Amino acid sequence: MSNALELRDVGKSFGKTEIINGVNLAIGRGERHAIIGPNGAGKSTLFNLISGRFPVSAGRILLNGEDITGLAPHETNRKGLSRSFQVTNIFHRLSVFENIRCAVLWSLGYRYSFWQRLNGLADAKQRAEEIMEAIGLSRRRDMLAGVLSYAEQRALEIGVTIAGGAQVILLDEPTAGMNRTETAQAIELIRSVTDGKTLVMVEHDMSVVFGLADRVSVLVYGKVIATGVPETIRANPAVQEAYLGTAV
């Protein structure tokens, strides 16, 4: 059985600066994988490469064994990979419900239809309502996304990401800027909505990483210096030196 997501010698340079330098990663189906690393290590860039936002300079990216290198973001998404953003990236002038409904339309096969009544699409409505329930925003249904609280917008961001039913989910710092309570709630939310799916996340908060991830990869200066279960990573001296500091 092929891996859900596989990176083979992926590299990315902007001009002469190498941001990502020969990254190899194999993430199995149903695995929750965290990518950690110091600031500027290239974690977000790596996500942008996987999701097709930036073209890779070298290497291949495989989704369920299929080569997705060089595909546009919407094509990658249609193949079953969905991502969230570090800076909240939602449809600010649409309601919560419309945000989610927009995110389910393609996967339900409505494509670019202009001959069907949106409100007549029972499956899109039902699916959107299920997602709102799952992310705890049902009570905010008709509010504009732009006026939600920060934590609610982050939840909506996750809702939009998972709504299309993608099997591989990439979350870029889903708990950034949250307080402890919000973070704890976000972890629970992520755990429940990605149940049975493959999750790859960039995260700074170690409690999130060690609470949620099955395996961890450490990215330093565009290279993966270690991959393993959280305990081994914590004990790895190279990792401690490069990233965690000796105090851990």
Place this chain on the structure above:
Amino acid sequence: MATLRYQPLNLGRWIVWSGFALLLFFPPLAFTQSFALTLMSQMCIGIVFALSYNMLLGQSGMLSFGHAVYSGLGAYFAIHALNLAGRGQIWIPVALLPVIGGAAGMVFAVLLGYVTTRRSGTTFAMISLGIGELIAACSLMFPGFFGGEGGVTTNRVVGQPFLGISYGPAIEVYYLIACWTFLCTAAMFAFTHTPLGRIANAVRDNAERAEFVGYNPQRVRWLVMILSGFFAGIAGALSCINYEIVSAENVGALRSGGVLIATFIGGAGFFFGPILGAIVYAAMVTAVGTLTKAWLFYLGLLFLVMVLYAPGGFASLILMNLQMARFGQFGRLAPYYLALAAAALVALAGLVGLTEITYYFSLEGAASPETELFGMAVNVMSATPWAWAAGLLCAGAALTALAGRRFRREWDEGQRRIEALR
């Protein structure tokens, strides 16, 4: 929550649409002068054109400076079809001519739109401007099709009258235009409630996010552009039937700018905004245009005032006031409104006076210095009228600023109370 949503219930929707149909149907029975009929025909054509423009601007976030290309080319194809029909070379009933115009607008939107919609934002605006200039230049390069300086003329009365309707009299043409206006408005409203219509909003708000939920923003923009081109082409064909002439002006930048102004002052954020905008715009062009040579100046002024003080257009002004009224806050505002209106009227009188005597002075000048303004005899060579107008303008402006400040304070207070009532 200050969300404004225009979503009438089904009963409400029936009332709104019936009201719209009645508004299209009854006025010509009451106002039978040919001037009124011309104005109403122009308003209807403007409504279709502005609504098609708002599919781009308000609904999909595409600021186009070349929308007249699609209505204009639609009009050209319609007029050539009409002339062919007049010579008996093809058969097409006049009532279905808008289909030809729509098809032409659509085909050109497929071709030209493919280029323009590759990009969004400022780049899109620039490309649309370029395409507009390109087509305008073509109108001089291909006089056979575009009719050169004089344009192409036609006679809309072709073939035998159908059920006694020949489309000779203006009233018959008006009702034809009104029918198409109703159909197009309904179709464009329906579009806003389709998957593509909603995704267009999503692309407007955040094209990148739309991409990461499976949609190709370029494709979305292109498809919207094609549909918009269709309705613009219909508007063009309607103007061809109405005026029996199509010239380079129809594809020109002035027309493109006009539809942008109409849509904006009406309110691009609401479906019915462009309808209001088209009505106000046609009134400015036609009604004010017959009163004074300075109509374009006043239009520019209105546009400026709207951009500065009411960027949501008339539609949002109406909805915000309705909301004030619904929460019982309007009564408190009324005296401030009156004060503001009175002050603005003084300023306007001064401004109009100054503008009119300036226009008169520069056009007629010293040759015949005597003219009439607001029913008073005025000599533009003497200092008195200038001083009066300038004085009124200054006093009015000061009063307006003062009244405006008071009004704003009361308005904000009203908003706070509404917040508290929720």
